Amino acid sequence: MNNHEWFARARAVMPGGVNSPVRAFLAVGGKPLYIARAGGAWIEDVNGNRYVDLVSSWGPLILGHAHPEVVEAVREAAGLGLTYGACHENEVRLAEAIRRAMPHIEKARLVSSGTEAAMSVARLARAATGRDAIVKFRGGYHGHGDCFLIDAGSGALTFGTPSSPGVTRASAAETMVAEYNAPESVRSILAANPGRVAAVFVEPAAGNMGVVPPAAGFLEELRDLTERHGTLLVFDEVITGFRIARGGAVERYGVRPDLAVLGKIVGGGMPLAAFGGRADLMDMLAPEGGVYQAGTLSGNPVSCVAGLKTLEILERDNPYAALERKADRLERAIAEAMRKTGFPSTVNRVGSMYTLFFGIKRAPDFRAASVADAALYADYHAKMLASGVYLPPSQFEACFLSTAFGAAEADRFLDAHEKAVGEL
Numbered sequence: 001m002n003n004h005e006w007f008a009r010a011r012a013v014m015p016g017g018v019n020s021p022v023r024a025f026l027a028v029g030g031k032p033l034y035i036a037r038a039g040g041a042w043i044e045d046v047n048g049n050r051y052v053d054l055v056s057s058w059g060p061l062i063l064g065h066a067h068p069e070v071v072e073a074v075r076e077a078a079g080l081g082l083t084y085g086a087c088h089e090n091e092v093r094l095a096e097a098i099r100r101a102m103p104h105i106e107k108a109r110l111v112s113s114g115t116e117a118a119m120s121v122a123r124l125a126r127a128a129t130g131r132d133a134i135v136k137f138r139g140g141y142h143g144h145g146d147c148f149l150i151d152a153g154s155g156a157l158t159f160g161t162p163s164s165p166g167v168t169r170a171s172a173a174e175t176m177v178a179e180y181n182a183p184e185s186v187r188s189i190l191a192a193n194p195g196r197v198a199a200v201f202v203e204p205a206a207g208n209m210g211v212v213p214p215a216a217g218f219l220e221e222l223r224d225l226t227e228r229h230g231t232l233l234v235f236d237e238v239i240t241g242f243r244i245a246r247g248g249a250v251e252r253y254g255v256r257p258d259l260a261v262l263g264k265i266v267g268g269g270m271p272l273a274a275f276g277g278r279a280d281l282m283d284m285l286a287p288e289g290g291v292y293q294a295g296t297l298s299g300n301p302v303s304c305v306a307g308l309k310t311l312e313i314l315e316r317d318n319p320y321a322a323l324e325r326k327a328d329r330l331e332r333a334i335a336e337a338m339r340k341t342g343f344p345s346t347v348n349r350v351g352s353m354y355t356l357f358f359g360i361k362r363a364p365d366f367r368a369a370s371v372a373d374a375a376l377y378a379d380y381h382a383k384m385l386a387s388g389v390y391l392p393p394s395q396f397e398a399c400f401l402s403t404a405f406g407a408a409e410a411d412r413f414l415d416a417h418e419k420a421v422g423e424l
């Protein structure tokens, strides 16, 4: 059976044929590939086609697919039992490894997905402050918890509206939506709602509107504003943690949140996420405190080993400077090829994550990024795929480089890129 046959079969038994919507390729008008195997920077579909992979499972695979040391550790752990529902050594080691890289995460709780981690932080922040409201940014993503599936309301200072059917008006009535890289939008929301906002959630470097780095002073101003209003600052580092530096955005930008959400890399490719931060806040969680939070598979022993081995390799090899150089070279080459075409475009990059936006010359915020030319991107995406490069099936996502992305992969990528943009 080929890709198309599998997709037809999938659609009969799974909504849209997928287990997560973006995988259906709707935003680029194509059809999904069925992946048979992956190794290093490459994936192979059931038709036997090989692709240089810049999706990297949406971020976790900073060491590339099936890193031999990670796979070996997982094999060994699996043989010792897939889940215990009880305490084990490697969950302690993983929490310690997180704290070594991110000293502001004094205590952590391990969960199974970024969505679960962000939802748990919202509850904890509400409990800690005795307030109900949450502020998030337009174009920011914190998983699919009800309080995050909210669009901006009619006016900047009003509460939001549900962005999905099934999210109640009551949920929307507790979330306000600010503008990323516009601290004045947060200032006015906090000023207009004194004593009501529990937490401001932010992707410190945005990844889910396409990559948009924080403007100079933006995170500092969020820190200052939240402190003055008794509001907690939450960094959603599900993408940026262990990606843009080992210590994530906190290391890279020097601003410290009260609480942080981790996922993706921290699980080393297995289903594992975490949240953590100030010990006084984290100790409000059950059983130490009264805020309920639990999970049958939380701290799963096999997932913990994948995460721990990944963090240990990052600590041992410190690949960040090399990743930065590699990504910088790629960014320049991509931009140079675009310049020759005469199409307006811009590349936003933070470390080893980047987005090439079509049709716009700058993307400093969500407003600018959101009008990028998605149709042109779809065309580019299809041409890249035909040349053996697997890109995110949406203009508004990030490409991720891994340590496995070497000179051969860069050549393959740039040949495909020059050809694709030459034919747009």
Ligand SMILES: *Cc1c(COP(=O)(O)O)cnc(C)c1O
Residues within 6 Å of the ligand: 112, 113, 114, 115, 116, 118, 141, 142, 143, 144, 203, 207, 208, 236, 237, 238, 239, 263, 264, 273
């Ligand atoms: C992926 C992501 C999440 C959600 O994580 P899942 O594991 O997919 O639930 C939350 N926040 C950010 C910033 C993400 O990129």
